[in-house]
Amino acid sequence: xxxxxxxxxxKNIGILYIVTTMTFFVAAGALALLxxxxxxxxxxxxxxxxxxNQAFTxxxxxxxxxxxxxxxxxxxNYLVPLQIGAPDxxxxxxxxxxxxxxxxxxLTVFGGLLAYGGAAATGWTAYVPLSEIAEGTGAGQDLWIVxxxxxAVSTVLxxxxxxxxxxxxxxxxxxxxxxxxxxxxxxxxxxxxxxxFPPLTAAFAMLLIDRHTGGHFFDPTYGGNPVLYQxxxxxxxxxxxxxxxxxxxxVVTEVVATFSHKPVFGYVGMVISAFAIAGLSIGxxxxxxFTTGAVSNPFFSAVSFLIAVPTGVKFVNWIGxxxxxxxxxxxxxxxxxxxxxxxLIGGITGVMVASPPLDYGAHDTYxxxxxxxxxxxxxxxxxxxxxxxxxxxxxFGIRLGEGMGKWSFALLFVGFNATFLPMGFxxxxxxxxxxxxxxxxxxxxxxxxxxxxxxxxxxxxVALFFVNxxxxxxxxxxxxxxxWNGYSLEWLTSSPPPEFNFHTLPRIQGKRPAWDVAxxxxx
Amino acid sequence: xxxxxxxxxxxTFVALLLISGAFGVAIAVxxxxxxxxxxxxxxxxxxxxxxxxxxxxxxxxxxxxxNLAGDVPEPQTAEAPEDLGIFTTHSPxxxxxxxxxxxxxxxxxxxxxxxxVSLCALLLCLWRLGRESAITPGSEFRGVSRRRDSTSxxxxx
Numbered sequence: 001x002x003x004x005x006x007x008x009x010x011k012n013i014g015i016l017y018i019v020t021t022m023t024f025f026v027a028a029g030a031l032a033l034l035x036x037x038x039x040x041x042x043x044x045x046x047x048x049x050x051x052x053n054q055a056f057t058x059x060x061x062x063x064x065x066x067x068x069x070x071x072x073x074x075x076x077n078y079l080v081p082l083q084i085g086a087p088d089x090x091x092x093x094x095x096x097x098x099x100x101x102x103x104x105x106x107l108t109v110f111g112g113l114l115a116y117g118g119a120a121a122t123g124w125t126a127y128v129p130l131s132e133i134a135e136g137t138g139a140g141q142d143l144w145i146v147x148x149x150x151x152a153v154s155t156v157l158x159x160x161x162x163x164x165x166x167x168x169x170x171x172x173x174x175x176x177x178x179x180x181x182x183x184x185x186x187x188x189x190x191x192x193x194x195x196x197f198p199p200l201t202a203a204f205a206m207l208l209i210d211r212h213t214g215g216h217f218f219d220p221t222y223g224g225n226p227v228l229y230q231x232x233x234x235x236x237x238x239x240x241x242x243x244x245x246x247x248x249x250x251v252v253t254e255v256v257a258t259f260s261h262k263p264v265f266g267y268v269g270m271v272i273s274a275f276a277i278a279g280l281s282i283g284x285x286x287x288x289x290f291t292t293g294a295v296s297n298p299f300f301s302a303v304s305f306l307i308a309v310p311t312g313v314k315f316v317n318w319i320g321x322x323x324x325x326x327x328x329x330x331x332x333x334x335x336x337x338x339x340x341x342x343x344l345i346g347g348i349t350g351v352m353v354a355s356p357p358l359d360y361g362a363h364d365t366y367x368x369x370x371x372x373x374x375x376x377x378x379x380x381x382x383x384x385x386x387x388x389x390x391x392x393x394x395x396f397g398i399r400l401g402e403g404m405g406k407w408s409f410a411l412l413f414v415g416f417n418a419t420f421l422p423m424g425f426x427x428x429x430x431x432x433x434x435x436x437x438x439x440x441x442x443x444x445x446x447x448x449x450x451x452x453x454x455x456x457x458x459x460x461x462v463a464l465f466f467v468n469x470x471x472x473x474x475x476x477x478x479x480x481x482x483x484w485n486g487y488s489l490e491w492l493t494s495s496p497p498p499e500f501n502f503h504t505l506p507r508i509q510g511k512r513p514a515w516d517v518a519x520x521x522x523x
Numbered sequence: 524x525x526x527x528x529x530x531x532x533x534x535t536f537v538a539l540l541l542i543s544g545a546f547g548v549a550i551a552v553x554x555x556x557x558x559x560x561x562x563x564x565x566x567x568x569x570x571x572x573x574x575x576x577x578x579x580x581x582x583x584x585x586x587x588x589x590n591l592a593g594d595v596p597e598p599q600t601a602e603a604p605e606d607l608g609i610f611t612t613h614s615p616x617x618x619x620x621x622x623x624x625x626x627x628x629x630x631x632x633x634x635x636x637x638x639x640v641s642l643c644a645l646l647l648c649l650w651r652l653g654r655e656s657a658i659t660p661g662s663e664f665r666g667v668s669r670r671r672d673s674t675s676x677x678x679x680x
Contacts, residue, residue: 006613084593093614093652100621108625146628150621170593212632499612509597 008092009499010081013099015395017074018388020103021067026462027110028062031055033459036419040452042440052436053121054140058110060124061144065151066106068380069240072247073158075387076186078395080162082490083180085171085508087500090164098158105150112140112147120144123434125237128218128229132210142211145204152201155243159193162186171489173508180488180511181270185250188274192239192246195282200236203229227294234285242281244376245343246274248383249314252336255386256318258486259333260325263512266317273310273317280307290356291363297356304354311347315340330484331405335386338413342378346371349424364434367427373420385412385465392472393479397495404468411461418454422447487512616652623648 004012034055038047047055077095081088089095112119117138122131131141166179166187179187207229209215216222218229257264264270280303286295287304318340327333349371353359362368385408393399429442438444482491491514493502506517623645630638 003613005618006615008611008614008617088610092611093617093655096614096617097620097652100618101624104621104625142632146625146632149628150624153624168591168593170591172592172595173597174593175596176594208632500610 006096008088008096010077010089010092010095011395011497011501013095014074014076014078016099017070017077017102020099020106021071021074024062024066024106028059028067029459029462031059031062033455035059036452036455038436039438039448041449042438042445044437047436049436050118050121053123053434054113054119056434057120057123057144058113061109061120061148062106063376064124064240064244065148066102066109068244068376068384069155070102070151071384072186072189072244072380073155073162075251075391076162076182076189076247077158079391079490080165080183080186081169082394082493082497082501083183083488084166084169084174085489085502085505086165086169087502089161090169091161094157095161098154098161101150101154101157105147105154108143108147108150112143115139115143125233126207127233128207128210128226131207132218142208145208149201149204152197152204155193156197159190159197163190163194166190171505171508174489177268178508178511180250181253181264181267181274182247182250182488184271185246185253185274188278189243189246191275192243192278192281196236196239196243199232203232203236206232227289227292230289230292231285234288235282238285238288239278239281241375242277244380246277248339248380248387249274251383251387251390252318252339253314253321254486254488255332255336255390256321258390258484259328259330259336260322261328261485262321262325263487264317265320265323266313267511269313270317273313276310276313277307280310287354287359290359301354301356305351308347308351315344330389331400331402331409332386332389332484334406334409335382335389338409339379339382339386342374342382342416346374346376346379349374362427364432365427366423366431366433369433370420370423370427373423377420378416382412382416385409388465390484391490393483394490394495394497396473397478398472398476399479399483400472401468404464404471408461408465408468411457411464415454415457415459415461419451419458420454422451422454426451482514485514485518487515489513492517611655614652614655616648616655619648620645620652 004016007013007016034047035052038044038052038055040046077089080086110119115138117140119140120126120131120137120143122137122141126141126144131137166183167176170176170179206215206217210217210219210224216224218224218226220226253264253270284300284304284307286300289295290297290300349367353362353368353371389400389405426444426447429444429447431438431444438448479495481493481495483495484491489506489508490497492506506513509521510516623641626641627638627645630636630641
């Protein structure tokens with residue numbers, strides 16, 4: 001136990017990240033079930049308004065800051081050195097420091113539940129002036145700010161570490177243009193983190209100053225500007241969406257190529273589109289602020305439309321990779337296909353709300369909740385499970401049960417769509433988000449009932465996944481080092497890999513070293 | 524990877540930190556000066572583009588000048604680096620750094636005494652963390668192992 005807690009090895013830290021994020025995922029999922037239970041029918045009083053506010057605040061905060069983004073970081077921690085033939089991350093102790101800052105920060109956010117007045121209750125965006133009112137939001141809000149500041153610092157440190165590792169620690173022969181797409185996506189993500197997270201830390205510092213030391217950065221009565229907080233927050237917030245999705249684009253690419261038994265179609269296009277998405281994502285933050293009237297709507301609308309182009313390139317490449325391939329519908333592949341279908345809906349609804357006239361109607365309704373969940377829940381979360389099924393044998397030397405895995409996928413896919421598809425229609429009927437109850441008008445009762453039932457099906461799917469992990473660990477059937485016939489370098493070492501990853505590195509002569517070795521093209 | 528490349532890695536690390544810091548300052552000043560203007564978005568985009576261009580240029584130049592083993596497309600055994608440096612396998616300081624950071628931040632809000640104590644403890648932990656970096660190859664230090672013991676001896680074979 002002490003060995004794990006003090007370990008600076010990238011694989012141990014990667015696994016610690018993954019275990020911690022999955023723990024936060026269970027907590028965030030339980031909160032989601034509470035939210036859906038409250039909204040199951042009109043006029044429900046299962047949760048009071050303040051408890052409901054805390055539940056959706058902690059759910060959103062946990063999923064964004066403590067589950068999806070750090071899972072990608074944890075996966076990158078585990079995989080990037082293996083994929084480029086490095087023995088560890090460039091700065092192992094900095095890596096461990098990053099993890100512990102993240103873990104302590106996450107626990108601090110949830111520690112708000114123990115505070116007088118409860119946890120933070122101002123939504124995951126913590127908009128001012130609501131979050132500035134120290135009397136109304138209490139110590140829970142302060143713990144939220146402190147915890148997320150630690151998480152933000154941790155994320156920046158990890159980004160630096162990943163970037164330095166990928167650039168400087170590649171094995172002989174692993175040129176930049178031979179790196180697997182997952183590693184490229186991580187490099188783009190790291191650049192994005194370096195751009196996006198410092199403004200968030202600045203916003204939190206200013207918020208704390210306003211709350212505790214008489215500052216007025218965001219207080220209009222003293223010349224401050226609440227819209228400034230929105231600028232700073234979304235300057236981080238929109239790139240954060242891509243921090244949460246780019247590593248998972250990499251996951252899907254690896255899974256699709258492996259289970260189509262074909263090389264990645266359009267490798268260069270994949271890399272360029274990753275950086276195009278990263279670059280454009282920095283210039284679209286104000287599309288979250290169309291209704292403030294304080295930004296140039298046509299400009300931000302146009303840039304938002306533009307980001308669909310490199311995203312479309314990725315879809316073309318995934319389909320091109322599968323085209324005429326010998327597709328093997330493993331559980332990982334099913335989750336990858338589920339990712340594509342769900343993310344497509346998220347992307348299309350994203351283009352819709354990038355249009356200011358439509359956004360004025362959809363703003364702060366459940367339409368936005370649907371769009372966002374299809375992007376991150378149906379997208380990243382499905383890719384997260386694809387990654388777990390795909391790399392579990394490499395991490396632990398055993399594979400997860402395929403039968404139970406496919407049941408998990410079916411339950412999650414059906415449950416997810418039953419939960420979130422109705423939300424689009426709720427939004428179109430005018431149901432506001434972040435309100436603890438709603439009147440019995442239109443089809444709201446029916447749509448909310450379906451949505452709550454869907455969330456229960458999803459919960460069963462997630463529970464089945466954990467049962468699968470438990471059963472697989474108990475059975476502990478050993479697997480070969482490359483059970484899926486993967487092409488990248490990590491499949492050429494043992495499962496699990498030795499402490500410094502490779503006893504012997506092969507001569508790397510192309511983008512697909514494992515396939516080169518298998519075909520005899522490389523020694 | 525020899526000491527020269529390790530030091531290059533360190534320079535890259537410092538440079539990236541400086542770039543991030545300078546970028547943050549530029550953003551803060553820009554917001555402070557023109558946040559009330561409708562042209563804020565366009566101005567910020569310009570700054571962002573400049574920052575992105577600067578970071579990308581730096582990365583390309585640093586990578587080009589680095590003479591890295593990874594950039595050799597047809598590697599031979601002789602090109603494998605001899606000394607891969609020192610890699611720590613265990614350290615208790617990261618977890619203590621995180622706890623002290625939490626204490627310091629919480630102390631700023633609720634207890635100056637806690638803040639001062641935590642800050643002192645944080646500095647001590649960071650100093651100890653840094654001391655581990657200063658261990659030279661060949662010296663005995665628990666928790667530090669030489670990377671070549673496990674990897675580099677067979678690298679490229």
